[in-house]
Each structure stands twice: as C-alpha cells, then as structure tokens.
Amino acid sequence: MAGASAADVRSILSLPNPSTAGPSQPRKPAVPAERARKPEGISRELYSLIGPSVPSLAAQLAKPRLKQKPNLGGGGRVKWEWRSFKNGARSDGFELSHWAKAGSDPNAEYPFAKYNVQTTSYVYSQEEYARLLEDAEWTKEETDYLFNLVREYDSRFHVVYDRYEYPSGPQRTLEDLKDRYFSVCRKLVRDRPWAGDEASKNQLLSSLQFDKERETTRKKYVTSLEDRTPEQVAEEDALFVELQRLEQNERRFKRDRDELLRTLLGIESGLPDVQVDEEGLNGAPQESKKRKRGGNAGADLDTPVSASPSVIALGPAIPKKAQSAKNAAFDAQNCIIRTEVPATTSSSTKVAHQPVYLRSYKLPTPKMTAAPKVAQVLGELGISHTRLVMPTRENCAQLEFLLEAGAALVETKKSVDKIEQDIRIAKARLDNRQSEDADGEGTGDAAPTPMDVDEVNDADADAEGEVDGRAQSVMSTRSTRSARGRRSV
Incomplete structure (x- = not known):
C-alpha cells in the first residue's frame, strides 16, 4: 500500500498549502456564524424545522403564565x-x-x-279544641301528648312513632299519627286570622295535606312487591315480554293496513304519501284486454295507461255527505271550522289532509313595489300589519281586506298621478302651440326655429296627445303645420 503524500495529509488536517500561503500572510481565525436565538414558547424541534422565517408564531405560542396562588395568610402571622x-x-x-x-x-x-331552623309548632287553646278539634277517636290528652312528641323530636315522625307510648291508649300506626297531626294543623291555619296574602295561606295549607288511604295503599303495594316469590317475578317478566310482542305486532298490522288503504283507496283513504291515479277504475282493465287480444299499441291513443302497475286506479271521488245539524251545532259550539279538500289535484302525489298551520302565516302580502306605501297607509291609520295581537278568523279576514284595500288605494293613486302628469304635459304643449301661432301671424315668418324643431321631435316621440279632450295623432299635427306654412308663404 502506497504511503499518503504530504498533500493528502494537509487535506485531511485542513492545513494551508505552503505554496499558496506565504509567511507574511497571517492566518485569520474562523468567525462562527451567528445563530438566531430561539424565541420562547416554541420547542427546539419545531424551531429547527421552520427557522426564523415565521416570527409571528412566537406571539401565538407564548408560554402560558400559571395562575398565581392566592395569599390566604394575609401577609402576616395570625395568633x-x-x-x-x-x-x-x-x-x-x-x-x-x-x-x-x-x-x-x-x-x-x-x-x-x-x-338551627325550627319548624312551626302549633299550640291550641281549650276553646279552640272544643270548637274545632274534637274527634271521637282522639281525646284531648292524647292529642296534647302527640303534639309534645312532634315538637320534641322536630317533626321526625318515624322517631315519634317509635317513642309513642300513650298509657291506656289504642295502638296507633304511623299514618294515624300523621293524619291526626296534619288535620289539626290545617283546621288551625284555616280558622285563625292570616296576616299575609291568600296565596301564601293556600301554599301552607297544601303543604299540610296528607292522604291516609293513599299512603296505606302505597305501603301495601310496596309490601306486596317485596313479598313476591321468584316464580311470580319470572311470570311478570314473561308477561311484560309478551306485552311488548303484542305492541310490536299491533304496530306492524297498522303499518300493513295503511299500505293497503293507500293502495286500494288512494286519496280517499286520508293517509299521507298517497299515489293519485286520475285515469279511473275502468281504464286499466280495458287496456289489459286490448293487449291480450293482440291489438297494437297505437290503436287507441286516447286511452291513458296507469303509471304504476301496483296502484289500482279509482273512478271519480265520491262526494261527501252534507254535515248534519248536530255536527254543525257541535262545531259552532267548539269553534271548529272544517275545510274541504279539493277534488281534483294537478300533482301526482297529493296529501289528502291539509297540515296544521297558523292563520297569520296565510295572510297575503302586498307587492314588493307597493309594500312600503301600503305600510305607510296602514301606519297612518294606526294599524300594525306585521303582527296581530289576536289572530282570530274574523281579525285575519279584516286584515286581509285592509291589505287589499290599501294595495288598491296605492294603485289608484299611482294611476291618478300618471294621468295628472299627462294632463299637465298636454296643457304645456297646447300653450306652446298657441304662442307659436300668435308669433307666426304677427311676423309672417314661417321659418322653423330651434324651438319648433324641439317641439316636432317631442311630437314624434309622443304617439298621441290629448288636447282639449280630443285625441290628435302625429300625422294630423304635421299636416296642420305644413298647411299653415304654405298659407304664410
């Protein structure tokens, strides 16, 4: 393996080349690049991804300040x-x-x-007991003993019943004690003068009500529920499941019945989502007979065909019978108004009955152009047409009549203003023509002036003008002026 050269060593150690760098040139230290400081409220990983290009995030992601702890000590030591x-x-x-x-x-x-809120303790005198509170089953001594126990144990009747031991007295139940106590309190409150209003007195009397028979029946029922055997509980559960099954079958039978009525009776069934067939009952069988005989489809073009084969078409609707006098009197007594459903409908699907609506929603509204003027007219009369305080049938009819009358009045006023404007224009034109005739006879000059040219253009723009109650056409006006010019020449 060949050894590394000096150039390779200098390249590895990042040393300068002695051939390029002279001894007179000092080596400059590397300046570290300035790094932007990470703003508070942003994690280090997020800031390394987005960089300093989005400084607005620092304000949005500011570090939340924790809620300061309350100073409960008041700043000093308490003794x-x-x-x-x-x-x-x-x-x-x-x-x-x-x-x-x-x-x-x-x-x-x-x-x-x-x-420590104490309940109201009732005390009665000997005269009040003799006049109001005497009872064949209760003596005054036993009643006093009961009231003392109720006052001592703060109207806790279960404790009163547990401590109740009147000597030589009959055995009393909890319901007997409550019934005697509350009956005496009601009689005292009802007989004594009351300082407050009648509503507070009635409220106090209602709070002192106690039904002994109902309470006894309720406790007997609760006792019977607690004394049930497991076989009786299982039988009641089975009966409950059977009752739910019967209710489910009844709902299914009702749904099937409604579907059958919609199919057979159509719109006369009085059910929603009814498919109306206007061809009648005799149209579909005749068409089927013709098809069975082999007749062509275009043999009878006037015979309609039912749109849905599952819907049986019916003939014309049977007129309803007139309402009897008894039903009419009942409707008048109970303010019932019956509306007849229209016999013929243009839509293929029509609900037989009319849904419930408010009378105020069916009030007519004037046109958008005349609505402000109609509102102004009704406002001058002191009538608010936006909301009725009592929208009865008669009031709605009167308001509808007023709206129609106001709209007719606005339309009439508009027509009158238009006619008056036409009359003013016609009178102005007539005055201009008379002044022109007077000027032409005095000077003898028939040359048209710029004003004459404008008037001619005005005459051309108007198809007909009414002068002195007579209709004068454009051609007659031109012929009259031409003849006047020739006569002046």
Missing part, C-alpha cells in the same frame, strides 16, 4: 387562642371550647347557630 363559647341555639347553657383568632370578639354570636 390563635383556646376559647370557650356558648351556642345560642341551645337553651341549657352548655359550653364548649374551640380555637379562635386572638383579635376576634369573645362575646360574638356563634356563627353556626343560624342553621
């Missing part, structure tokens, strides 16, 4: 002390202790005492 307190909701003077801030008021009210 706490062990302090005793009393709860204002207690009436036994019981004291407890807790940690409190040293600077707070020691005699301040306990902050959690406000959550």
Whole structure:
C-alpha cells in the first residue's frame, strides 16, 4: 500500500498549502456564524424545522403564565387562642371550647347557630279544641301528648312513632299519627286570622295535606312487591315480554293496513304519501284486454295507461255527505271550522289532509313595489300589519281586506298621478302651440326655429296627445303645420 503524500495529509488536517500561503500572510481565525436565538414558547424541534422565517408564531405560542396562588395568610402571622363559647341555639347553657383568632370578639354570636331552623309548632287553646278539634277517636290528652312528641323530636315522625307510648291508649300506626297531626294543623291555619296574602295561606295549607288511604295503599303495594316469590317475578317478566310482542305486532298490522288503504283507496283513504291515479277504475282493465287480444299499441291513443302497475286506479271521488245539524251545532259550539279538500289535484302525489298551520302565516302580502306605501297607509291609520295581537278568523279576514284595500288605494293613486302628469304635459304643449301661432301671424315668418324643431321631435316621440279632450295623432299635427306654412308663404 502506497504511503499518503504530504498533500493528502494537509487535506485531511485542513492545513494551508505552503505554496499558496506565504509567511507574511497571517492566518485569520474562523468567525462562527451567528445563530438566531430561539424565541420562547416554541420547542427546539419545531424551531429547527421552520427557522426564523415565521416570527409571528412566537406571539401565538407564548408560554402560558400559571395562575398565581392566592395569599390566604394575609401577609402576616395570625395568633390563635383556646376559647370557650356558648351556642345560642341551645337553651341549657352548655359550653364548649374551640380555637379562635386572638383579635376576634369573645362575646360574638356563634356563627353556626343560624342553621338551627325550627319548624312551626302549633299550640291550641281549650276553646279552640272544643270548637274545632274534637274527634271521637282522639281525646284531648292524647292529642296534647302527640303534639309534645312532634315538637320534641322536630317533626321526625318515624322517631315519634317509635317513642309513642300513650298509657291506656289504642295502638296507633304511623299514618294515624300523621293524619291526626296534619288535620289539626290545617283546621288551625284555616280558622285563625292570616296576616299575609291568600296565596301564601293556600301554599301552607297544601303543604299540610296528607292522604291516609293513599299512603296505606302505597305501603301495601310496596309490601306486596317485596313479598313476591321468584316464580311470580319470572311470570311478570314473561308477561311484560309478551306485552311488548303484542305492541310490536299491533304496530306492524297498522303499518300493513295503511299500505293497503293507500293502495286500494288512494286519496280517499286520508293517509299521507298517497299515489293519485286520475285515469279511473275502468281504464286499466280495458287496456289489459286490448293487449291480450293482440291489438297494437297505437290503436287507441286516447286511452291513458296507469303509471304504476301496483296502484289500482279509482273512478271519480265520491262526494261527501252534507254535515248534519248536530255536527254543525257541535262545531259552532267548539269553534271548529272544517275545510274541504279539493277534488281534483294537478300533482301526482297529493296529501289528502291539509297540515296544521297558523292563520297569520296565510295572510297575503302586498307587492314588493307597493309594500312600503301600503305600510305607510296602514301606519297612518294606526294599524300594525306585521303582527296581530289576536289572530282570530274574523281579525285575519279584516286584515286581509285592509291589505287589499290599501294595495288598491296605492294603485289608484299611482294611476291618478300618471294621468295628472299627462294632463299637465298636454296643457304645456297646447300653450306652446298657441304662442307659436300668435308669433307666426304677427311676423309672417314661417321659418322653423330651434324651438319648433324641439317641439316636432317631442311630437314624434309622443304617439298621441290629448288636447282639449280630443285625441290628435302625429300625422294630423304635421299636416296642420305644413298647411299653415304654405298659407304664410
């Protein structure tokens, strides 16, 4: 293997060539290329791909600032002390202790005492009990015992029922206790004078309602559900599945029935998506008989052919019977207005019944050119045609009549203005002609002036002009002027 030459060594080590570089020329140090600093908010890989050519991304991808932590300490150290307190909701003077801030008021009210909300306790007198609250199954002593328990246990009736032990009294159920308590409260509220409004009193009475029989029936039903055997649960599940199957079959039968009615009765079935066949019932069988006999297709061109072979054509629609007097009276009493479906329809598919719509949507609208003027006319009368406060049938009819009358008034005004403008133009032309005649007779000069040329052009532009109530054509005007010129010459 041949050894490497000096040129190869210098090339490998990036040394200058001594033949080209002299000793007088110093070697310049390599200047490192300036690299653009990566902006904040952009990853290093993304910036190496896009480079510094898109500086706007730095503002969009700025590093989000985290939410600063709240300063809960207030900036200083708080001193706490062990302090005793009393709860204002207690009436036994019981004291407890807790940690409190040293600077707070020691005699301040306990902050959690406000959550001790007591229910309203009803108290009755001997006179009220004798007049309103007497009951054959309840004595006054037992009623007092019940109200004391309810007041002591804060209307928690399950606890009241558990603690209820009236001596020498009958056995009471929870429903008996609730029914007696709420019945007494309702009678007291209803009989005593009420300081508030009637709505609040009714609301309080509704909150004191209790149906003893319904509550007893509900509990019996819940008990029967809990006492079911596994065989009874399986039987109920099977019955539920059978009920779902019957409902599904009923929906399928109804769908098949609708399809059959659409096919056989057509538009008279009263069902949507009806294919209307206007040829009648006798057209299709005759055409089939002709085809079976071998007749050509062009033998009878006037006989129509049904577009769909699956649709049976019917004859003319059977007229509906007149409405009876009983049905008419029922419709008048309940404000029912029935509309007849048109017998002939131009479309091949027509829904037999008219969908529900609002009367205000069917109001006619004037033309776009006359709409602002009609609105101005109705505005002068103080009528808003954009929205009816009570869009009854009579109001809609009156509004439709007003819109039609306003449109007719605007059209009439437009025609009157046009006719008045034509009359003014005709009078101006007549005055010009009379002045020309007076000037021609005085000077005897029949030479046409520039004004005459303009008038001639005006006469050529108008096909007919009305002068003194008579129609004068362009040819008659020209002949009259030519004769006047010859006479003057």
